[in-house]
Amino acid sequence: MSTNGTGPTIVLDGEKVAFTPGETVYEAATRHGKDIPTLCYDPRLEPFGGCRLCVVEVEGARAPVASCTARCQAGMEVRTRSARVEVHRRTLMEMLASENREVDVDELTSLASQEMTELVDRYEARTGRFQGRKSGASRPDDPNPFIMRDYDNCISCYRCVRVCAEQEGDYAISVKGRGFDTQITVEFDGHLKESACTFCGQCVHTCPTGALGDLKALAHREVPGDTKKTRTVCPYCGVGCSVDLLTRGNQLIGVHPAMDGPANLGALCVKGQFAFDFVQHPDRLAHPLVRGEDGELHEAGWDEALDRAAEGFLRVRERYGRHAVYGVASGRAPHEAAYTMQKFIRGGFGTNHIDNCSRA
Amino acid sequence: MTDQGATHDRSARRMTDQEILARWNEEPGPLLPVLHAFHARDGYLSEDAIRAVSQGLRIPLADLYGTITFYHHFARVPGGLDCPRVCTGPVCVQEGALGLLRELAPEGATGMPCSGRCDDPVPVLRGHLTLAGRSAAELVARPAPLPPPALDGAAECVFRTIREPGHATLPGYRRDGGYEGLACAVREMTPTQVIEAIDRSGLAGRGGAGFPTGRKWRAVAEADGTPKSIVCNADEGEPGCFKDRALMDYDPHAVIEGMIASGYATGAHRGFIYLRYEYPETEDILAEAIREAEDAGILGPSVMGSGFAFDLHIRRGAGAYICGEETSLLNSMEGKHPFPRNRPPFPVTHGFEDLPTVVNNVETLASVPHILALGAEWYAGLGMNGHAGTKVISLSGDILRPGNYEVPMGFPLERLLYDWAGGPSEGRTIQAVTMAGLSGGFLAGDDLFVTLDEPAIRARKSFLGAGGIMVFDDSRDMVEVAHAAMEFFAHESCGKCFPCRIGTQRLTERLAGEAGPDAVVAWVDEVADIGYTMKETSACGLGTAAPLITESLMRYFPEAVSRHVTARGALPMAGRGSGGPHGTEP
Numbered sequence: 023m024s025t026n027g028t029g030p031t032i033v034l035d036g037e038k039v040a041f042t043p044g045e046t047v048y049e050a051a052t053r054h055g056k057d058i059p060t061l062c063y064d065p066r067l068e069p070f071g072g073c074r075l076c077v078v079e080v081e082g083a084r085a086p087v088a089s090c091t092a093r094c095q096a097g098m099e100v101r102t103r104s105a106r107v108e109v110h111r112r113t114l115m116e117m118l119a120s121e122n123r124e125v126d127v128d129e130l131t132s133l134a135s136q137e138m139t140e141l142v143d144r145y146e147a148r149t150g151r152f153q154g155r156k157s158g159a160s161r162p163d164d165p166n167p168f169i170m171r172d173y174d175n176c177i178s179c180y181r182c183v184r185v186c187a188e189q190e191g192d193y194a195i196s197v198k199g200r201g202f203d204t205q206i207t208v209e210f211d212g213h214l215k216e217s218a219c220t221f222c223g224q225c226v227h228t229c230p231t232g233a234l235g236d237l238k239a240l241a242h243r244e245v246p247g248d249t250k251k252t253r254t255v256c257p258y259c260g261v262g263c264s265v266d267l268l269t270r271g272n273q274l275i276g277v278h279p280a281m282d283g284p285a286n287l288g289a290l291c292v293k294g295q296f297a298f299d300f301v302q303h304p305d306r307l308a309h310p311l312v313r314g315e316d317g318e319l320h321e322a323g324w325d326e327a328l329d330r331a332a333e334g335f336l337r338v339r340e341r342y343g344r345h346a347v348y349g350v351a352s353g354r355a356p357h358e359a360a361y362t363m364q365k366f367i368r369g370g371f372g373t374n375h376i377d378n379c380s381r382a
Numbered sequence: 383m384t385d386q387g388a389t390h391d392r393s394a395r396r397m398t399d400q401e402i403l404a405r406w407n408e409e410p411g412p413l414l415p416v417l418h419a420f421h422a423r424d425g426y427l428s429e430d431a432i433r434a435v436s437q438g439l440r441i442p443l444a445d446l447y448g449t450i451t452f453y454h455h456f457a458r459v460p461g462g463l464d465c466p467r468v469c470t471g472p473v474c475v476q477e478g479a480l481g482l483l484r485e486l487a488p489e490g491a492t493g494m495p496c497s498g499r500c501d502d503p504v505p506v507l508r509g510h511l512t513l514a515g516r517s518a519a520e521l522v523a524r525p526a527p528l529p530p531p532a533l534d535g536a537a538e539c540v541f542r543t544i545r546e547p548g549h550a551t552l553p554g555y556r557r558d559g560g561y562e563g564l565a566c567a568v569r570e571m572t573p574t575q576v577i578e579a580i581d582r583s584g585l586a587g588r589g590g591a592g593f594p595t596g597r598k599w600r601a602v603a604e605a606d607g608t609p610k611s612i613v614c615n616a617d618e619g620e621p622g623c624f625k626d627r628a629l630m631d632y633d634p635h636a637v638i639e640g641m642i643a644s645g646y647a648t649g650a651h652r653g654f655i656y657l658r659y660e661y662p663e664t665e666d667i668l669a670e671a672i673r674e675a676e677d678a679g680i681l682g683p684s685v686m687g688s689g690f691a692f693d694l695h696i697r698r699g700a701g702a703y704i705c706g707e708e709t710s711l712l713n714s715m716e717g718k719h720p721f722p723r724n725r726p727p728f729p730v731t732h733g734f735e736d737l738p739t740v741v742n743n744v745e746t747l748a749s750v751p752h753i754l755a756l757g758a759e760w761y762a763g764l765g766m767n768g769h770a771g772t773k774v775i776s777l778s779g780d781i782l783r784p785g786n787y788e789v790p791m792g793f794p795l796e797r798l799l800y801d802w803a804g805g806p807s808e809g810r811t812i813q814a815v816t817m818a819g820l821s822g823g824f825l826a827g828d829d830l831f832v833t834l835d836e837p838a839i840r841a842r843k844s845f846l847g848a849g850g851i852m853v854f855d856d857s858r859d860m861v862e863v864a865h866a867a868m869e870f871f872a873h874e875s876c877g878k879c880f881p882c883r884i885g886t887q888r889l890t891e892r893l894a895g896e897a898g899p900d901a902v903v904a905w906v907d908e909v910a911d912i913g914y915t916m917k918e919t920s921a922c923g924l925g926t927a928a929p930l931i932t933e934s935l936m937r938y939f940p941e942a943v944s945r946h947v948t949a950r951g952a953l954p955m956a957g958r959g960s961g962g963p964h965g966t967e968p
Contacts, residue, residue, distance in 0.1 A: 187445075
């Protein structure tokens with residue numbers, strides 16, 4: 023591992039590595055290829071220090087320290103995978119497995135939903151030790167169509183609470199009670215719809231256990247086939263949030279925010295996150311329609327429909343001039359269609375009267 | 383500007399929402415006093431009140447709601463404040479608390495964790511009044527006990543003058559030499575000289591952590607950022623600890639004098655006493671003492687004519703043990719969810735409102751006037767075997783004369799138990815004692831012949847901490863005692879870090895016989911593994927200390943543990959439900 027020779031260094035598992043002042047041990051270690059387990063960490067949020075899985079041994083410290091909150095100090099000697107910390111990690115994972123109803127979670131539940139399951143497997147923590155009362159009470163009574171609130175699977179990492187406050191600025195989610203009776207809630211224990219929630223889905227996709235789930239995606243869990251992810255940009259507005267469309271076969275089954283999307287860093291709004299039903303909606307037009315002499319719309323072939331449309335456009339342009347045409351592209355259309363539309367209006371008519379309904 | 387006046391002041395009953403909010407809005411740390419004002423006015427915190435506070439103080443509603451539910455004593459149903467709350471701490475349970483709770487059940491009584499009156503059980507809070515008695519008929523409002531007289535002519539520091547009549551008033555305090563040390567400090571000493579005097583005295587934090595007080599003050603004096611603050615940690619939540627209550631009730635001016643001296647030494651012009659909810663009478667006493675000091679020019683724009691300004695505010699907690707942890711306390715004062723903060727940075731640089739802050743325990747601050755008046759060398763010389771100063775021990779449980787005893791550091795525990803406090807009752811022997819309230823676990827057997835100082839007690843895998851010692855004689859079931867202790871920790875675990883949140887619960891269930899292996903070896907294995915991970919990975923002292931209970935139980939009482947584990951399944955553990963006597967909902 024290279025160091026720049028002049029900057030401060032720490033000794034990471036016996037190897038001298040450089041760090042940037044202010045960097046946490048977890049960040050430096052991850053940057054240098056260490057795979058330190060954690061469940062409360064989300065790189066977008068302030069370090070929290072709740073799960074304690076990321077504890078590492080630091081030479082001279084009495085007890086292991088949480089690497090997510092400890093800052094690197096020059097000369098620090100850090101052991102990320104010593105027997106001692108691995109013992110604690112396994113115990114912690116066994117304790118977590120003991121408080122939840124289940125540890126196998128459908129991957130459609132959310133982007134981060136496999137984190138807990140993966141660590142349970144990695145530490146072979148399904149031992150059945152530490153049995154006792156389960157924590158968290160689910161809210162199957164919440165009628166909202168987007169977010170599943172299955173707190174039986176909650177481990178109180180508060181990523182949902184923190185992402186809502188720190189990333190989204192909604193402060194809709196909070197922590198009720200304390201200790202083992204801690205419960206994720208909203209104001210006065212109500213439903214999300216009556217709360218400050220904007221259904222952006224941020225909480226869902228940072229949840230590492232599947233306690234919060236994407237109901238729209240989960241509704242498609244019976245669709246056969248492998249899930250394919252396609253990176254694209256959300257067309258709903260001008261921000262340009264990156265999303266991964268989930269498809270099985272020819273069917274769109276869900277949307278995941280892209281954590282590496284330069285405009286959104288994993289953030290989305292309710293529309294970008296959940297409003298994709300129209301794509302495969304049965305009411306959607308599947309054939310061109312042309313209005314007949316009887317005043318009703320009738321199914322037609324593409325040639326007939328396009329000729330009819332062209333005829334209308336030309337008539338308008340002849341009578342009122344090229345600036346009489348104004349094109350508005352739909353935010354529900356793909357970007358390629360929006361681009362073509364713009365070409366059509368600018369190049370075809372010779373007017374700049376082109377807009378998009380997403381120009382928020 | 384003064385904001386004294388107990389938060390349960392009855393004049394608040396006539397105030398409108400807007401008046402309450404306007405009254406506190408410009409004050410530092412307004413949330414707790416505002417909530418207490420609404421709570422007192424309405425007898426509970428209604429949804430409308432919470433909405434008004436959310437709007438008035440610009441705190442997101444969900445956040446505020448969650449924070450309110452964190453505290454044990456904010457009632458959420460009409461009339462909740464007036465329902466009796468009965469102490470179900472370890473000593474009170476042995477003194478009839480559960481019977482009292484049943485007696486008062488028709489009035490909507492609920493339990494509350496140890497409320498710091500183990501020398502005069504059983505305390506019951508009714509509204510803002512503390513009653514005490516072992517049955518409903520006996521309940522009476524009376525002042526909490528004075529410390530018993532010192533024996534053997536032992537030299538004392540904080541209790542030196544506390545038993546003088548009228549000492550809690552300003553004239554009484556001055557008659558006994560009070561404020562002379564401060565006068566000397568602000569008129570004749572530089573702040574650096576004050577810090578050096580505290581350094582030389584060897585005074586160290588008496589709340590449990592034992593951090594050298596002079597070093598803490600110097601760190602704040604040298605830290606950048608203003609305004610700086612002095613916070614008196616009076617959130618005496620440790621079960622079996624009631625020394626700070628006695629100090630504040632009978633010597634409030636010593637606490638005030640110590641805080642002003644600390645402010646002078648560090649350049650802080652504001653102070654806060656964070657007082658635990660369960661001491662309403664103490665709040666009145668402190669408020670009155672502050673008023674006296676303000677009227678006499680001891681507090682305010684020019685302390686004793688020195689030109690040094692210092693203002694003092696009281697902030698009342700609302701029932702959360704974790705708020706005795708200094709960073710939780712600071713979050714609580716700031717109106718945030720009272721989770722402990724990650725450290726570093728420490729409060730000396732990033733304390734109240736992220737500015738340099740001294741957080742000192744009541745006893746630490748109350749020692750300062752005596753050190754200033756009688757000299758650092760005098761204080762240092764009070765201890766035994768090279769240890770500096772004294773320590774107040776709150777002694778309770780199965781002992782003839784419970785109470786607060788100020789012992790020289792390094793004093794033999796045996797002499798305190800038998801010579802000073804009279805030993806156990808006739809025909810009984812002492813089976814075990816707790817250390818640091820509950821946080822130090824148990825000492826028993828030969829380890830009862832320990833001296834009362836940190837090195838000696840730490841060598842026995844425990845610690846002196848805040849100095850609460852509860853005594854259990856040979857009639858007590860130590861597994862049941864351990865269960866009640868762990869149930870307390872589970873009840874008070876804040877829920878931030880995994881090892882403590884889950885660990886305290888799992889240990890409670892195992893001590894209750896509700897869950898866990900039936901085989902002794904497997905049971906001990908699980909309990910030891912949970913304890914080891916809690917001790918090494920918990921985020922604050924609650925989680926690292928709680929397993930000392932099970933560790934010491936298994937060390938001293940392995941046969942009792944074996945009997946407990948093998949009996950599981952054979953005997954239903956009636957009344958040992960982990961829901962426990964601390965039920966939060968009224």
